[in-house]
Amino acid sequence: MFTGFMTNAWLVGTIVAIVAGVVGFFIVLRGQAFVADAVPQGAFAGAAGASLIGVNTLIGLAAAALLGALGIGWLGRRGRRDVATALALVVLLGLGALFLSFSTEYAPEIYALLFGEVLGVSTSEVLPIVVLAVVSVAAIAALYRPLLLSSVMPELAEARGVRPARVETMFLIVVALATSMTLPVVGALLIFSLMIGPPAAARSVTSKPLAALVLSAVIAVVVVWASIAAAYDTNWPVGFFVGTFGAACYAAGRSWAALHGRRSAHPGRWHGAGDHGAGEHGVPAANVRV
Amino acid sequence: MAGPGDLLDVDRVSLRLSGRKILDDVTFSLGPGEFAGLIGSNGAGKTTLLRVILGLQAPSAGTVRVAGQPRTRRGSLIGYVPQKILLDPDMPLRARDLVGLGLDGQRLGIPLPSARRRRLVDEMLDAVGADRFGDTRVGLLSGGEQQRVLIAHALISRPRLLLLDEPLANLDIASEQDVVELLGRVAREQQIAVLISAHDMNPLLPFMDRIVYMAAGRAASGTTAEVVRPEVLSALYGQHVDVIRVHDRILVVAGRGAELAGAEGLAVPSATPVIHEDA
Amino acid sequence: MLHAIFEPGFFSSGPVHVALAAGGVVALVSGIVGSFTVIRGQSYAGHALADISVTGGSASFLVGISPLWGFVGVGVLAAGVMDTIGIQRPRGRDLATGIVRGAGLGLAALFLYWDTTHSNVTGATITILFGSLFTISSSILPAIVALSVAAVAIVAVLYRPLLLSTVAADLAAARGVSVRLVGLLSLTAIALAVSLSAMTIGTILSTALLIGPAAIGLRLSSRPGLAMAWSALAGLAATWLGVLLAYDSFYWPPARHGWPVSFFVVTLIFVAYVAVQGFTTRVRRA
Numbered sequence: 001m002f003t004g005f006m007t008n009a010w011l012v013g014t015i016v017a018i019v020a021g022v023v024g025f026f027i028v029l030r031g032q033a034f035v036a037d038a039v040p041q042g043a044f045a046g047a048a049g050a051s052l053i054g055v056n057t058l059i060g061l062a063a064a065a066l067l068g069a070l071g072i073g074w075l076g077r078r079g080r081r082d083v084a085t086a087l088a089l090v091v092l093l094g095l096g097a098l099f100l101s102f103s104t105e106y107a108p109e110i111y112a113l114l115f116g117e118v119l120g121v122s123t124s125e126v127l128p129i130v131v132l133a134v135v136s137v138a139a140i141a142a143l144y145r146p147l148l149l150s151s152v153m154p155e156l157a158e159a160r161g162v163r164p165a166r167v168e169t170m171f172l173i174v175v176a177l178a179t180s181m182t183l184p185v186v187g188a189l190l191i192f193s194l195m196i197g198p199p200a201a202a203r204s205v206t207s208k209p210l211a212a213l214v215l216s217a218v219i220a221v222v223v224v225w226a227s228i229a230a231a232y233d234t235n236w237p238v239g240f241f242v243g244t245f246g247a248a249c250y251a252a253g254r255s256w257a258a259l260h261g262r263r264s265a266h267p268g269r270w271h272g273a274g275d276h277g278a279g280e281h282g283v284p285a286a287n288v289r290v
Numbered sequence: 291m292a293g294p295g296d297l298l299d300v301d302r303v304s305l306r307l308s309g310r311k312i313l314d315d316v317t318f319s320l321g322p323g324e325f326a327g328l329i330g331s332n333g334a335g336k337t338t339l340l341r342v343i344l345g346l347q348a349p350s351a352g353t354v355r356v357a358g359q360p361r362t363r364r365g366s367l368i369g370y371v372p373q374k375i376l377l378d379p380d381m382p383l384r385a386r387d388l389v390g391l392g393l394d395g396q397r398l399g400i401p402l403p404s405a406r407r408r409r410l411v412d413e414m415l416d417a418v419g420a421d422r423f424g425d426t427r428v429g430l431l432s433g434g435e436q437q438r439v440l441i442a443h444a445l446i447s448r449p450r451l452l453l454l455d456e457p458l459a460n461l462d463i464a465s466e467q468d469v470v471e472l473l474g475r476v477a478r479e480q481q482i483a484v485l486i487s488a489h490d491m492n493p494l495l496p497f498m499d500r501i502v503y504m505a506a507g508r509a510a511s512g513t514t515a516e517v518v519r520p521e522v523l524s525a526l527y528g529q530h531v532d533v534i535r536v537h538d539r540i541l542v543v544a545g546r547g548a549e550l551a552g553a554e555g556l557a558v559p560s561a562t563p564v565i566h567e568d569a
Numbered sequence: 570m571l572h573a574i575f576e577p578g579f580f581s582s583g584p585v586h587v588a589l590a591a592g593g594v595v596a597l598v599s600g601i602v603g604s605f606t607v608i609r610g611q612s613y614a615g616h617a618l619a620d621i622s623v624t625g626g627s628a629s630f631l632v633g634i635s636p637l638w639g640f641v642g643v644g645v646l647a648a649g650v651m652d653t654i655g656i657q658r659p660r661g662r663d664l665a666t667g668i669v670r671g672a673g674l675g676l677a678a679l680f681l682y683w684d685t686t687h688s689n690v691t692g693a694t695i696t697i698l699f700g701s702l703f704t705i706s707s708s709i710l711p712a713i714v715a716l717s718v719a720a721v722a723i724v725a726v727l728y729r730p731l732l733l734s735t736v737a738a739d740l741a742a743a744r745g746v747s748v749r750l751v752g753l754l755s756l757t758a759i760a761l762a763v764s765l766s767a768m769t770i771g772t773i774l775s776t777a778l779l780i781g782p783a784a785i786g787l788r789l790s791s792r793p794g795l796a797m798a799w800s801a802l803a804g805l806a807a808t809w810l811g812v813l814l815a816y817d818s819f820y821w822p823p824a825r826h827g828w829p830v831s832f833f834v835v836t837l838i839f840v841a842y843v844a845v846q847g848f849t850t851r852v853r854r855a
Contacts, residue, residue: 031663033666033667034613034616036667037616037670079784080607082610082780083781085613086780087838087842089776090776090838094829094836098828101826101829102823193671196664196671200668236679237678240676240678243675243678244675246668246672247668250665346742366744375737376736378608380607380787381735381736382793382796382797383736383791384792391733391736395741395746396741396745396746397730398726398728399725399728400728400729425791
C-alpha cells in the first residue's frame with residue numbers, strides 16, 4: 001500500500017492532517033465547530049460549479065470556501081452567529097444543488113467529494129495543496145499571538161490594540177483555505193471531524209497552548225494514517241474511518257480528563273470566548289460572539 | 291431562635307461536595323416582614339445556601355423548612371430572583387410575558403388569554419415600577435429594569451419567602467437604592483420574608499432587619515449590631531478582623547491592615563481555603 | 570397574465586399537490602419548532618440532526634424499511650444521544666454536536682457505500698441528500714402529517730416550561746420544572762421536524778427551513794406566539810413559492826428539466842432574511 005498511486009494519498013493525507021490539526025486547535029478554542037462544519041459543505045457547491053464550467057475543482061473549492069467563510073463573517077456581524085452560519089451554508093448548498101441539476105451523470109464524483117476518496121488525489125493536485133498548506137500554516141504562525149489572545153479574552157485583546165473583528169476575518173480566510181485543501185482526500189462532510197476531534201483530545205491532555213497545538217496536529221496525522229490504511233484494506237470510504245476515529249479521539253480525551261480528576265469533563269483550564277455559563281441546568285446563554 | 295411563625299427556618303445545614311465542606315452548620319430563621327441580608331464574599335457559600343433553600347441542592351446534613359413545609363413541597367411558597375437570565379436580544383418574550391410566566395410558568399400547555407391574567411400582570415408591573423417597559427423584550431432591558439421585572443415575576447404568585455441572588459451586583463447607585471427600597475416596602479406591606487445575598491452590606495443597611503454573615507461556609511446571624519463585631523467576625527473568618535464605621539458605612543478589615551471589605555466587596559482572606567460557590 | 574406566473578397544469582398536477590401538501594406541512598412544523606431551536610442556540614444541533622437522519626435514511630435502503638422510519642427513528646435516537654453526552658450544556662456543546670455528526674455521517678458514508686455496491690440502488694446519494702419533493706408518493710402523506718402533528722404537540726405542551734427554562738433555567742428548576750427532561754423533549758421535537766424535512770426537501774437543506782424563517786419571526790415580533798406564527802408563515806410562503814418556481818422552471822435552460830425546488834426555497838428564505846435584517850433593527854422601543 002505504499003507504492004504507486006498511494007504515495008500521493010499518504011503525502012497529501014499527512015499534509016492535510018497537519019493543517020487540520022493546527023487550524024482545528026483554534027476552531028475548538030473559539031467554539032466555532034459549526035463554522036468548521038459549514039465552510040466545507042459550502043465549498044462543495046463551488047466544486048460542483050467549477051467542474052461544470054470546466055475550471056479546476058480546487059479553485060472552485062477555494063472560491064466557494066472563501067465566499068462562505070466571509071459570508072458567515074459578514075452576516076454574523078448583523079445578526080446571530082449561528083443563524084448566519086446556517087444560512088450561508090444552505091445558500092451555498094442550494095447553489096450546489098442547482099449546478100448539479102445542470103449536469104448529467106455525476107453520482108460517483110459527488111460521493112467522493114462528500115465522503116472522501118483515497119485514490120482521488122491526482123499528482124497535478126499535489127503541488128497546489130502543498131502551497132495552500134504552507135500558506136495556511138504560515139498565516140496561523142503569524143497570527144498566533146493575536147489569535148490566541150482574541151480567542152480567549154477579546155476585551156483584553158482590544159485593549160492591546162488587536163482588533164478582534166479583523167483577526168476573525170483573517171482566521172476565517174485561513175479556515176477557508178485549509179478546508180478547500182483538505183476536502184479532496186477526506187471529503188466535505190467529514191473534514192470537520194479532523195478539525196475538531198484531535199484538537200479536542202489534545203486539549204484534554206495538556207493546557208499549554210503550544211503543546212496542545214502540536215499535539216493536535218500529531219493526533220490528526222495518526223488519525224489520517226490509520227484511516228487511509230483501513231480504507232485501503234477494506235475498500236470502505238476514508239470518511240467513515242475519519243469520522244469514527246475522530247469521535248474516538250474526542251471520547252478518549254474526555255475520559256482522560258475525567259480520570260485525571262478534572263471536575264468538569266470538558267477539557268482545558270482556559271475557556272474560549274465562545275463558552276458562556278448559564279447555570280447548573282445548562283440552558284445555553286446568548287451566543288454572543290465578537 | 292426558631293419560632294412557629296417563621297417563614298424560613300434553616301437548621302444546622304451542612305453540605306459536603308467532592309470532599310470539601312461548602313456549608314458548615316448554618317442556622318438561622320426569618321419571620322414575616324423581615325428583610326435580611328446574606329452577606330459574604332464570593333466563595334463564602336451564599337449561592338450554594340440559596341440553592342439549598344430553593345431545593346435545587348440537597349444538604350448533607352440539617353433541614354430547611356419554609357413556612358413549616360419541608361423541602362419537597364415548597365414550590366409556590368418561594369419567589370426567586372436569579373442573578374442573571376438569558377440576555378438574548380432576539381428572545382421573543384416581553385417583560386409582561388415573563389411576569390405572566392410567574393403565575394403559571396411551570397404548568398404545561400399554552401396559556402389562554404384571560405382578562406384576569408392581564409390585569410394581574412399589569413398590577414404587578416405597576417407595583418414594581420416596570421409599566422413603562424412592559425412591552426419591551428427582556429433581552430433589551432437594562433440591568434435595573436431587568437431586576438424589577440424579575441422581582442415582579444417572583445412576586446406575582448404571592449410567595450411567602452422571596453430570595454434574591456446578588457440583585458445589586460450590576461446596578462448603578464441610583465438603581466441600587468430604588469431596588470432596595472422597593473424590596474423593603476414589599477417585605478413590610480406583604481409581610482413576607484426577604485433574603486438578599488450581596489457581597490457588600492452597605493446598600494442594605496437602611497432596611498436590613500437582620501444579617502446572615504457568611505465566610506468559608508460558616509454563618510453568623512442576628513441584627514447588624516450583634517453580628518458585625520470584631521469578635522464575631524474574627525471567629526467566623528478564623529483570623530483577626532476589625533470593624534470600622536465611617537459615617538453610615540461599615541468596613542470589615544483584616545487585622546494586619548490589608549483591606550478585606552470596602553465599597554467593592556469582600557476578599558476572602560488567604561488563610562481561609564477558597565471554596566467556589568458554584569460547586 | 571396568470572399564465573405567466575402559473576404555468577399550465579400547475580393546479581391539476583398530482584405531484585404538485587403532493588409537493589405542496591408535504592412541503593407545506595413540513596414548512597409549518599419547521600417554522601414552529603425552529604423558533605425554539607434558534608433561541609436556545611441549537612441551530613447547529615438542528616443541522617446535525619438533519620444530517621444524522623441521513624444515516625437512518627441510508628440504512629433503510631439496506632434493511633428494506635420505508636425511508637421515513639429510517640430518517641425519523643435515527644433522528645430521534647441521535648437526539649437522545651446528544652442529550653446524554655451533554656449537548657445542552659453550553660461548554661463544549663458545539664464540539665459534542667460536531668463529533669456526533671461526524672460519527673453519524675461516517676456511518677452514513679459506509680451505508681451508502683454498501684447501498685451502491687450491494688443493492689443496485691443508483692442515485693441513492695442524490696435522493697437522500699437533496700430530497701425528492703416532486704417524487705414523494707402520496708401514500709406517505711398521512712404519516713408525515715401525523716409525525717408533524719406530534720412534533721407540534723410536543724412544543725405546544727411544553728410551551729410554558731420551555732420558555733421559562735430557556736430564559737432562566739435556575740428559575741424554572743426552582744419552580745419544579747424538570748429542565749433536563751424539557752430539554753430532551755424539545756430536542757426530540759427538533760429531531761422529528763428535521764428528519765421529516767430532511768426526507769422531503771433534502772437533508773442538507775432542511776436546515777434552511779428550520780433556521781431561516783425562525784430568525785425572521787424573531788425579528789418581526791417580540792411576543793412568543795406571534796414570532797412562531799410569522800416563522801411558520803414565512804416558511805410556508807417560501808416553500809410554496811419555491812414549488813411554483815420549480816414547476817415553472819421546467820423548460821428553463823440549461824438542462825431543461827427544471828431547477829431544483831431546494832434551490833428556490835433556500836434562496837427565497839435567504840433573501841427574506843437579509844431583507845428583514847435590513848429593514849428592522851434591534852432598537853428597543855422604550
